[in-house]
Amino acid sequence: MITTGRIVRLAEHDRAGVHFFFDGQIRRALEGDTVLTAMLASGHALRMSEFGPEPRAGFCLMGACQDCWVWQEEGPRLRACTTLIAEGMRLRTTPPENWP
């Protein structure tokens, strides 16, 4: 299980832990992390491009580019750069299997 991701934490280490699920695997993040930070601290991508073969990992981090919308197991997507991680979130890089 690879838990080192793209992002490197440089400061603000003393925060409470939060657990979430990333493509079915349990992962740990810190309270106050955005979903983008949480996912990329333990992975390399947020989603796959719908128009090409490459994975995507966000671009602007200020809610303007919309590159970082990620899937949740229960269906609705969320914008990873403007949403804070919460205990028990179930996030996916691909659409849920039962998605119509």
Add this chain to the structure above:
Amino acid sequence: MSEAPSTRIAIVGAGPAGIRAAAALVDAGLHPVVIDEGQRAGGQIYRRPPDGFVRTPEHLYGSEAAKARALHAVFDRLAADGRLTHCTGSSVIAVQAGRLHVLGEGGVQMIFYDRLILATGASDRVAPVPGWQSAGVYSLGAAQIALKAQGVALGRRIVLMGSGPLLSLVGAQLVKAGADVAAVLDTSPWDQQMRGLWKLAARPFVALRGLALRARLGGRYHAGVSLEKIEADGQGVTAMRWRDAGGRQRLTPCDTIGMGWHLRAETHLADLAGCAFTYDEQWRQWLPMTDRMGRAGNGVYLAGDGVRLLGADGAEIAGRLAASACLADLGFPAPSTAVDLRELARLERFAHGLACAFPWPAAMVRALPDAAIACRCENVTAGEVRQSLDFGGGEANRVKSLSRVGMGRCQGRYCQLAAVELAAAHAGCTPDAVGRFRGQAPARPAPVDAFLRKG
């Protein structure tokens, strides 16, 4: 007073311009509604981390800490005293006469206004480089936000590239925080930078601070580079391929890239509000038209980087001016604006210097290979943009309809300038002759159920 204090004034954006506008209106006895996408007021440059983070403003904003503290304190006090209404985490997705459609946690709600002040700021002006769709390519602003608001570096080995004041600033901030910055690649050559220098003397302290930041980058900084290709594998970026000012080919291994060429005004809502636009040769982009105070007509006022790219200090002034204009138009005694207008003129001279020293890389964009991606939302290539001209001619909205450039999730924010540059080159005309993409609502993606729920 010709109107009751119940005049409804909506301000969109709680950065330096929005905060100063709100404070000036409250001083006059009005109660503005401030709508902002952030959870805490401050905007992007003075963005605050979430609760529970411990770094001080001095740590986060360096030489600008006092300004950030003052803005945050003013806004927090007005919000706590109930003198304004702060809609946090809320996006204006459409503007009709007198009515904003606002997407928040509870769905879409209407906010009605008599006067509207748009302080929507700016985002990075980016230009396509082959491979820029790869995971690990970010805007320069993103690299700074990650550090400031989250305390993280976006990768283990970072290359920054583009041109403009943010390039050296983000580089120096990342180095200071302990990130591994492999190279800082400036597409503006030294002689071009010197051409802007005399105007930069309008703010000698700021100009010197910029040079000091660059000095901290040492041998990482290279001026006059050509950017060739972002190399990537299945996981993302692996290296940056570039040529130095002497034409020597260089390959810098890295897993992350931050790119940007100064700023692009965020004008989507001004467009939806019906503002007139003009092509600004200096900034090589379309900007909304206002008078010196920020009046755009029909009760709409614009302030800050969303209309004139003067940076945070200019945004504070513009916010006050827009509020003054609004108050004067409502028949209120408006505060004196002479000092602010003089200062604005000085900041404009400095901004012209920046625009000259760190230009948009038009030649690089025009030479983009056909196979390179121009629109990273839908992977529309430069070749597809060029081909569309053979069917529809060199008009921005036909290029958009035929090639789908600018129709993806970012709605053209990050590809429009390049697409227009490509079209102009192919049609043999100037970018202003190609025109601009018409802004469409919604300004942000909105799930269908947001319209079904009552806000």
